[in-house]
Amino acid sequence: MKISIIGSGYVGVVTGACLSEFGHEIIFVDIDQKKIDLLNKGIPPIYELGLADILEKNKHLISATDDYNSAIGATDLTFISVGTPCAENGTIDTVYVRSAAENIGSALKNTGKKDIHTIIVKSTVFPGTTESVVLDALERMSGKTAGEGFYLGCNPEFLKEGVAIEDFMNPDRIVIGSYDDGAGRVLSELYASFDCPKVITGIKTAEMIKYTSNAFLATKISFANEIGNICKKAGIDTEEVFKGVGLDARINPSFFRSGIGFGGSCFPKDVRALLSGAAESGVDTAILKAVLDVNEAQPLVMIDLLNKHIPDLKGRKVGLLGLAFKPDTDDIRESRAIPVISALTDMGAEVVGYDPLASENMSVLFPDVVYAKEISEVMACDAVLITTEWPEFENLDYSGKLVIDGRRVRRAAETAEIYEGVCW
Ligand SMILES: NC(=O)c1ccc[n+]([C@@H]2O[C@H](COP(=O)([O-])OP(=O)(O)OC[C@H]3O[C@@H](n4cnc5c(N)ncnc54)[C@H](O)[C@@H]3O)[C@@H](O)[C@H]2O)c1
Numbered sequence: 001m002k003i004s005i006i007g008s009g010y011v012g013v014v015t016g017a018c019l020s021e022f023g024h025e026i027i028f029v030d031i032d033q034k035k036i037d038l039l040n041k042g043i044p045p046i047y048e049l050g051l052a053d054i055l056e057k058n059k060h061l062i063s064a065t066d067d068y069n070s071a072i073g074a075t076d077l078t079f080i081s082v083g084t085p086c087a088e089n090g091t092i093d094t095v096y097v098r099s100a101a102e103n104i105g106s107a108l109k110n111t112g113k114k115d116i117h118t119i120i121v122k123s124t125v126f127p128g129t130t131e132s133v134v135l136d137a138l139e140r141m142s143g144k145t146a147g148e149g150f151y152l153g154c155n156p157e158f159l160k161e162g163v164a165i166e167d168f169m170n171p172d173r174i175v176i177g178s179y180d181d182g183a184g185r186v187l188s189e190l191y192a193s194f195d196c197p198k199v200i201t202g203i204k205t206a207e208m209i210k211y212t213s214n215a216f217l218a219t220k221i222s223f224a225n226e227i228g229n230i231c232k233k234a235g236i237d238t239e240e241v242f243k244g245v246g247l248d249a250r251i252n253p254s255f256f257r258s259g260i261g262f263g264g265s266c267f268p269k270d271v272r273a274l275l276s277g278a279a280e281s282g283v284d285t286a287i288l289k290a291v292l293d294v295n296e297a298q299p300l301v302m303i304d305l306l307n308k309h310i311p312d313l314k315g316r317k318v319g320l321l322g323l324a325f326k327p328d329t330d331d332i333r334e335s336r337a338i339p340v341i342s343a344l345t346d347m348g349a350e351v352v353g354y355d356p357l358a359s360e361n362m363s364v365l366f367p368d369v370v371y372a373k374e375i376s377e378v379m380a381c382d383a384v385l386i387t388t389e390w391p392e393f394e395n396l397d398y399s400g401k402l403v404i405d406g407r408r409v410r411r412a413a414e415t416a417e418i419y420e421g422v423c424w
């Protein structure tokens, strides 16, 4: 198929790159000229394991542009994968989705396309958004009617950063929300060779499946952290507890890693959006509120543990191992290192941070932090705080150090002079 992808971020580029592996021709559309130039050279605009190889290998199938008319005119299927950031009231800001849909609608009109075009929303949007914001923009700008002049659907994405290619290629399920039979048919054909359950449903239900999945995973993590805090006080190993708990097939062992909570571009934003959307419709969401409250408090447990050993942090050097919101990414969005750095600087500590990929991104938020080129600079600090579990932190020698571990690095527990695990 010939496929255009609007928005060349984590989701867009991974989707396009993976679909090119099946021989589909891909045109990326973005408003960021830097990303367009990189993609046209076969270089990924974001870091994701394995992405560079695919883009280089399939260069002949891939191009990028800011011109909607040429991209829509040359393709049969368009994915919208632009960002849906948090608006001030906690709901999603649909400005990018609306603008993408308006531009697609105009292009459908300008190019005078005769063949029926399919538009699929891959961005995470609050239930109802595709059938209101997107549908309205497409019909208004194209002069066509959904289901007759174009097909409309949604296909939420479940990939995890860092393992995004693997997740896209081997999904647990594919969810297809269809406004009309056409969108369902086109996506069923596109994904025919994927050997996984396909959930074909209405658009609002598909949108809700995405929010519910993320909210449930976030709930598991906050629950694990609350239980972890109880275990820490009682001298019980949380990991062993969840090993025992997760063996119950009704529960499942994944996403029970306790620590300093969840960050990233999705869990915090999506739980907030669900909560705000529920409040707007008069539904009280006690569980979702608690999930966020636990997640806000959890990174600060590190500071309490540090204060136990160094009561006055003024002028003391505190090293941070890990700045990214999780390993194998340069993404710092909602990283749990952020509240830790803020608290430390508020208390007058000098922060030295190290991350294999994310230092540059973090330096935009915190220009006054010292970004270490070598881990030894962090290890020379008065205390070492582990905020991201990069595999290389398992190979360090922590002897003689005071370590507060937010992510359970075994080697630190074994070798540190003073070791405090956040929930163990
Ligand atoms: N990052 C993830 O792991 C992940 C996983 C599943 C779902 N999602 C969802 O997918 C969506 C995209 O997330 P992301 O992380 O890829 O975002 P991102 O910020 O990395 O990328 C969005 C891209 O869209 C471009 N853009 C914005 N407006 C545009 C327009 N009008 N026309 C063309 N391009 C435009 C931006 O320049 C940017 O390159 C969000 O709704 C997110 O919640 C993200």
Ligand SMILES: O=c1ccn([C@@H]2O[C@H](COP(=O)(O)OP(=O)(O)O[C@H]3O[C@H](CO)[C@@H](O)[C@H](O)[C@H]3O)[C@@H](O)[C@H]2O)c(=O)[nH]1
Binding pocket: 124, 157, 158, 159, 160, 161, 162, 214, 217, 221, 254, 255, 256, 257, 258, 259, 260, 261, 262, 263, 264, 265, 266, 267, 325, 326
């Ligand atoms: O047991 C766990 C698992 C994760 N985390 C933290 O949770 C955050 C998110 O991790 P992860 O889910 O691996 O990364 P994301 O790339 O944010 O992926 C989530 O968000 C995406 C965007 O919606 C979804 O597509 C994915 O299915 C969903 O896992 C990170 O800060 C992790 O450190 C924990 O603290 N404990």
